[in-house]
Amino acid sequence: xxxxxxxxxxxxxxxxxxxxxxxxxxxxxxxxxxxxxxxxxxxxxxxxxxxxxxxxxxxxxxxxxxxxxxxxxxxxxxxxxxxxxxxxxxxxxxxxxxxxxxxxxxxxxxxxxxxxxxxxxxxxxxxxxxxxxxxxxxxxxxxxxxxxxxxxxxxxxxxxxxxxxxxxxxxxxxxxxxxxxxxxxxxxxxxxxxxxxxxxxxxxxxxxxxxxxxxxxxxxxxxxxxxxxxxxxxxxxxxxxxxxxxxxxxxxxxxxxxxxxxxxxxxxxxxxxxxxxxxxxxxxxxxxxxxxxxxxxxxxxxxxxxxxxxxxxxxxxxxxxxxxxxxxxxxxxxxxxxxxxxxxxxxxxxxxxxxxxxxxxxxxxxxxxxxxxxxxxxxxxxxxxxxxxxxxxxxxxxxxxxxxxxxxxxxxxxxx
Amino acid sequence: xxxxxxxxxxxxxxxxxxxxxxxxxxxxxxxxxxxxxxxxxxxxxxxxxxxxxxxxxxxxxxxxxxxxxxxxxxxxxxxxxxxxxxxxxxxxxxxxxxxxxxxxxxxxxxxxxxxxxxxxxxxxxxxxxxxxxxxxxxxxxxxxxxxxxxxxxxxxxxxxxxxxxxxxxxxxxxxxxxxxxxxxxxxxxxxxxxxxxxxxxxxxxxxxxxxxxxxxxxxxxxxxxxxxxxxxxxxxxxxxxxxxxxxxxxxxxxxxxxxxxxxxxxxxxxxxxxxxxxxxxxxxxxxxxxxxxxxxxxxxxxxxxxxxxxxxxxxxxxxxxxxxxxxxxxxxxxxxxxxxxxxxxxxxxxxxxxxxxxxxxxxx
Numbered sequence: 213x214x215x216x217x218x219x220x221x222x223x224x225x226x227x228x229x230x231x232x233x234x235x236x237x238x239x240x241x242x243x244x245x246x247x248x249x250x251x252x253x254x255x256x257x258x259x260x261x262x263x264x265x266x267x268x269x270x271x272x273x274x275x276x277x278x279x280x281x282x283x284x285x286x287x288x289x290x291x292x293x294x295x296x297x298x299x300x301x302x303x304x305x306x307x308x309x310x311x312x313x314x315x316x317x318x319x320x321x322x323x324x325x326x327x328x329x330x331x332x333x334x335x336x337x338x339x340x341x342x343x344x345x346x347x348x349x350x351x352x353x354x355x356x357x358x359x360x361x362x363x364x365x366x367x368x369x370x371x372x373x374x375x376x377x378x379x380x381x382x383x384x385x386x387x388x389x390x391x392x393x394x395x396x397x398x399x400x401x402x403x404x405x406x407x408x409x410x411x412x413x414x415x416x417x418x419x420x421x422x423x424x425x426x427x428x429x430x431x432x433x434x435x436x437x438x439x440x441x442x443x444x445x446x447x448x449x450x451x452x453x454x455x456x457x458x459x460x461x462x463x464x465x466x467x468x469x470x471x472x473x474x475x476x477x478x479x480x481x482x483x484x485x486x487x488x489x490x491x492x493x494x495x496x497x498x499x500x501x502x503x504x505x506x507x508x509x510x511x512x513x514x515x516x517x518x519x520x521x522x523x524x525x526x527x528x529x530x531x532x533x534x535x536x537x538x539x540x541x542x543x544x545x546x547x548x549x550x551x552x553x554x555x556x557x558x559x560x561x562x563x564x565x566x567x568x569x570x571x572x573x574x575x576x577x578x579x580x581x582x583x584x585x586x587x588x589x590x591x592x593x594x595x596x597x598x599x600x601x602x603x604x605x606x607x608x609x610x611x612x613x614x615x616x617x618x619x620x621x622x623x624x625x626x627x628x
Numbered sequence: 629x630x631x632x633x634x635x636x637x638x639x640x641x642x643x644x645x646x647x648x649x650x651x652x653x654x655x656x657x658x659x660x661x662x663x664x665x666x667x668x669x670x671x672x673x674x675x676x677x678x679x680x681x682x683x684x685x686x687x688x689x690x691x692x693x694x695x696x697x698x699x700x701x702x703x704x705x706x707x708x709x710x711x712x713x714x715x716x717x718x719x720x721x722x723x724x725x726x727x728x729x730x731x732x733x734x735x736x737x738x739x740x741x742x743x744x745x746x747x748x749x750x751x752x753x754x755x756x757x758x759x760x761x762x763x764x765x766x767x768x769x770x771x772x773x774x775x776x777x778x779x780x781x782x783x784x785x786x787x788x789x790x791x792x793x794x795x796x797x798x799x800x801x802x803x804x805x806x807x808x809x810x811x812x813x814x815x816x817x818x819x820x821x822x823x824x825x826x827x828x829x830x831x832x833x834x835x836x837x838x839x840x841x842x843x844x845x846x847x848x849x850x851x852x853x854x855x856x857x858x859x860x861x862x863x864x865x866x867x868x869x870x871x872x873x874x875x876x877x878x879x880x881x882x883x884x885x886x887x888x889x890x891x892x893x894x895x896x897x898x899x900x901x902x903x904x905x906x907x908x909x910x911x912x913x914x915x916x917x918x919x920x921x922x923x924x925x926x927x928x929x930x931x932x933x934x935x936x937x938x939x940x941x942x943x944x945x946x947x948x949x950x951x952x953x954x955x956x957x958x959x960x961x962x963x964x965x966x967x968x969x970x971x972x973x974x975x976x977x978x979x980x981x982x983x984x985x986x987x988x989x990x991x992x
Contacts, residue, residue, distance in 0.1 A: 514914075516949075531897065532915035532932040534949040534967060548897065549915040549932045551949045553967060566899070566917045566934055568951055570969065572984075604917060604934065606951065608969070608986070621953075623986070 214261040214339075216323035217314060218252055219303060222270030231596035231613045232467045235559060237275050239267075239327045243470050243539070244477025245488050245504030245522050247279060251477060252325050255333035257287045259323070266314065267294045268306055304436035308406045315400050322402070324438075326394035330473035332459030332480060333395065342397045345374050347453035349402055349446055352395040354461045364391035365439050367447070369454050376447040376454050381439050390454070392439070393461050402442070405451075409441060410434060467611075468571075468592035470556060474539050475520040478502035490517075497529070500536075509540075512548075530565075537573070550601075555593040558614065567601040569593050571609050629674040630725055630732035632706075633665060634717060635681045641849040644959030644976045645924075645941060650688055652679070652737055655924060656847060657860050658889055658907055663695065665735055668743035670699045674733065677701055678724050680717030682708040715821035718806075719814045726808040734821075736802035738848040740856045741840055742863060743803070751838045752805040755782070758834035759810055761826070762803040764844040772799040773822060775837055784835040787826060798837065801844050850939055850957045850974075857922055858903035861885035873900075883919075895931060913948070921952075930966070938970075941977070954988060 220239045229238040239249040246254075249267070256265055265283070267276055273296055280292040295313060297306045307314065307324070314322060321342065323335060334352075342350035353367050366388040368378035380387055436442065446452035460476045463469060482489045482502035492499040497511045501519020505511065511529040523529065523540045530548040538552045543560045546552065550563040554571035563569060571593035593607060596614035601607055608623035616627050639651030646654065652662035666677060679685070679692070685705050692703045706721045718725060718734065725732045731752055733745060741764070752760040761784065763775050773789045775798045788795050800822060813825055829835040843863055845856035864871055865885055873888045875881040880894055883902030888894065892906045895914035905922045906912070912923075913931030922939045929935060930948040938956040940946060946958075947966035954972035958964070962975045965982040972988025975981060979991055 534932065536967065549917065549934075551932075551951070551967065568934070568969070570984075604936075606953070606969075 213263050213317055213319050214259060214321045214323065215264045215266065215314065215317075215319040216256045216259075216262060216325065217266045217268055217307065218249060218256075218325050218327055219306075220249065220267050220269035220271065220276070220327045222297075224270075228465050229467050229470075231594065231611065232470070232556065232558065234614060235597050237271055238464070239269075240276075240279060241470060242522060242524055242541070243330065243464070243474040244481055245506070245524075246477075248330070248464060248470075248473070249279070249327050250283075251330070252327065252333060253283055253287070255335055256323060256325075257290055259335045259339060261320070262290055263317065263319075264291045264293065266310075267292075268297065268310065269294075270297050270300070272296070301434050302436045302441070303438040304406060304442045305434050307438075308403060308410070308434070308436060311403045311406075315403065319400060322398050322400060324396040324398060328464045329394050329461065330464050330476050331393060331395065331457070331461040334457055334459050335395070335397070337457075338395065338397055338455045341455040342453055345453035347375065347399075348405065348451040349396055349398040349443075350453035350455055351376065351443065352393045352455050352457050353390040354393050354457055355389050356391050358386055358389050365443075366391055367452075367454055373456060374453060375450055376443075376452040377450075379439065379443045379447040379452070390456065392443075393457065405446070406436060406442065409436065409445065467556065467594050470539060471520075471537060471554065471571075471592045474522050475502075475537065478504060478520055478522065554591070556595065558595045558597040558599055558612075560597055561595050561599040561601075563601045564603040564605075566604045568606040568608075569595060569601060570606070629669075629672065629730060630676040630678070630727075631669045631674045632678045632680060632718060632721055632725060632732065632734045633662065633737050634714060634735065635662075635679050635737045637682055637711065639848070642853065644957060644974055645850075645939065647977055648942065648960040650683075650685070651848075653688060653691060655907060656740065656853070657857060657864070657887055657905055660691070661740075661847070662692075662737060664740065665737070665743065666695055666699065666701075666703075668745055669733065669735075670701060672745040672749060674745075675701050676724055676727075677703045678706050678721045679703065680706045680708065680712075680721065682711045711818060712816075713818045713820050715814050715819035715825050716817060718811060718821070719816040719819075722811050726811050729808060731805050731807050734804040734806065736846070738846045739802045739844070740847050740860055741801065741803070741844040742842045744838075744840065748803075748805055748838050751836070755836045757783070757836050758807050758832075759826075759829055760805040760836050760838050762801040762840050763798040763837045764801040764840045765797050766799050767797070769794065769797040769799065774799055777837055778833075782837050782839075783833055784826075784830045784837050786830055787822070798839070801840055802846070851955050854903075854920060854922065854937060854939065854955065857905055858885065858920065861887055861903055861905070889925075907942075 240247045276294045283292050295310050338352050365381045367376045367390045368388045370377055464473045479502050488504050490499050490503040490505040497515040497517050499518050503518040504522040506525045508525045509523045509527040512531040514531045515529050515533040517535045520537045521535050525542045527540045527544045529546050532549040533546050535552045537554045539556045541559045544557045545562045547565045549566045551568040555569045572591050593609050595612045598615045599612050600617040602619040606621045610622050610625050612627040639646035642651055653660045696703050773787050774791050774796050776785045778785045843859035847853045847856035873881050873886040880898040880900045882899045885903045886901040888906045889908040891908045892910040894912045898916045900918045903920045904918045907925040909926045910923050912929045915932045916929050917934045920937045921935045924942045926943040927940045928945040932949045933946045934951040936953045938952040941958045942960045944958045944962040946964045949967045950964050951969045956970050956973050958975045959977035961978045963980045969984045973985045973991050975991040
């Protein structure tokens with residue numbers, strides 16, 4: 213029997229996802245027509261032997277209730293659970309705190325996934341590699357260009373690319389081109405390792421405090437970081453296997469990064485023949501490439517949509533509208549002849565006739581940019597909830613906070 | 629009656645349009661700029677028109693030949709070997725301008741206004757001085773040479789260049805009437821009429837000012853070409869409204885001042901105006917928004933495009949869902965791809981633009 217734990221984080225971690233996280237917790241934000249976390253649940257569900265999926269985070273319980281209810285209907289053979297952390301114990305500390313719940317039923321393998329990533333999640337392949345190397349845990353890694361160091365956690369592999377020799381978080385210099393994807397599979401023995409480490413740590417802390425050092429020492433022995441405290445230890449003790457994925461993978465940190473994630477999932481859905489992908493019909497709009505259109509959205513047949521567009525529930529797209537590389541959220545109204553390119557249009561927003569909302573394409577350099585005052589750093593244009601863009605107005609590469617009316621052209625600004 | 633039109637050089641300020649046509653032939657409100665002036669001159673009985681140019685006017689010769697026949701006038705090119713300024717060309721054309729005693733007009737080719745030639749001539753004959761300057765009122769006289777008159781008269785006292793203190797708000801509008809006697813004052817060399825000739829004539833109390841009513845604009849560069857077009861369309865709306873597209877006849881007209889050539893085709897659900905000139909054989913697709921712009925002959929504006937404060941050159945095309953703004957000027961045969969934003973670009977002829985131009989620049 214196998215289980216999976218998804219680390220969903222909490223509201224404080226999601227500030228980077230503003231202004232979209234002002235309305236919705238990041239894990240539930242839709243990319244490729246489905247919540248970010250759904251893509252993970254969906255992939256986990258196809259791993260043989262999966263019986264339970266646990267969400268672990270600091271959001272209030274009700275936040276994920278309706279999502280989990282829907283999952284229970286969609287995946288009737290899997291049980292779903294939300295575990296709420298009340299004290300911040302670190303990424304591994306939270307797992308250890310709930311070890312009894314997670315170990316219940318004696319799972320053979322426990323998958324662990326961060327929620328702020330977008331990937332093809334080749335979990336079955338990860339599991340095969342894990343069973344082959346018989347490690348305590350196996351980390352999914354992705355080869356990245358050498359110039360990218362310091363953004364991620366890096367794994368140094370042995371010559372067979374089977375086992376990790378070393379793990380380092382955000383190094384200042386180049387050390388490896390294999391980055392941690394935030395996807396793992398562990399044996400339940402990991403909890404024994406965590407217990408050992410906690411014991412060692414409390415002995416250390418006790419001896420320190422006896423010597424009256426560091427009276428304000430904030431860390432409790434239970435505070436465990438998965439990367440620095442556990443993975444580093446496992447790597448240096450040859451307990452961490454590696455699986456190199458060749459599928460797509462990227463982080464979903466800033467709100468802007470939802471656009472490339474949307475693109476990845478839509479392309480993936482299209483190539484796998486998913487029925488989420490809109491098909492062009494004789495009396496429907498022109499569809500280009502991979503597009504998701506919610507069944508309740510209405511789109512004028514003279515509109516041109518795609519590639520890489522998601523249109524969510526009850527959105528209304530007028531005559532002669534062009535939407536490209538964008539996410540249109542629920543209840544958005546786009547009037548005739550308006551243009552939306554490289555953008556996210558927030559819930560209930562309205563674009564008046566001939567309005568234009570356009571960002572520049574997301575590149576690896578700018579996708580994780582969090583609203584810097586330096587205007588040149590902006591890429592994707594993001595309209596928060598209830599934004600009104602008046603007739604003929606052009607909003608270019610701006611981030612607009614909710615409930616704004618924009619009646620003159622704007623570019624490269626945060627509109628408070 | 630005689631007239632001299634100061635055409636001057638290539639009109640580099642109006643590039644990229646003047647890379648294709650000499651400035652006098654660039655269409656202003658669907659008519660070559662110089663034709664507006666020639667028609668107004670013909671109306672007051674001018675028979676001899678001299679065009680002062682300092683380049684070889686080959687392209688213009690054949691076009692102006694037609695006007696000679698059409699209006700029964702003689703058009704002479706006075707070609708300067710070196711630029712002679714604003715006065716030198718008068719000396720060069722001395723034979724024509726001084727062939728009889730009747731006064732003659734001098735016009736700067738870049739100036740558009742209502743051309744009150746008849747009134748100006750009557751005024752000139754009345755005051756019996758040697759010259760009359762057309763004067764227009766401006767909001768910021770500190771940027772110009774301001775005319776100062778003798779108190780209680782229209783006789784010019786002097787000129788104050790870029791006055792720091794307010795001395796008046798009337799400036800030289802670039803249109804004059806002279807008696808042939810003025811030619812005696814001008815030598816055949818590069819000379820400025822404003823600074824070398826007028827002060828002396830004024831000193832002798834021989835120079836008078838005639839107030840222009842209505843609009844005036846020097847349309848020598850793109851921004852002013854657009855403003856001047858708007859002023860001209862407003863004037864037409866009052867004087868000859870039948871020439872403009874009426875909102876009563878066409879749903880697409882928005883805000884008025886829309887001049888559409890009869891051969892142009894306009895698609896469905898467009899919103900056009902105010903201040904739009906659409907030239908011959910232009911094709912405008914569906915759902916297009918045009919305002920404050922000039923679309924020259926044979927251009928194509930594809931569906932859902934947006935053009936504002938821009939000039940689209942001859943036979944150019946603007947792609948579907950593209951947006952031109954910020955005094956963009958497309959030269960002849962320029963092609964803008966679908967969905968592209970072009971802000972303040974000057975695009976030389978025969979170029980294609982397939983990605984956004986967000987800041988003003990010249991596309992070579």
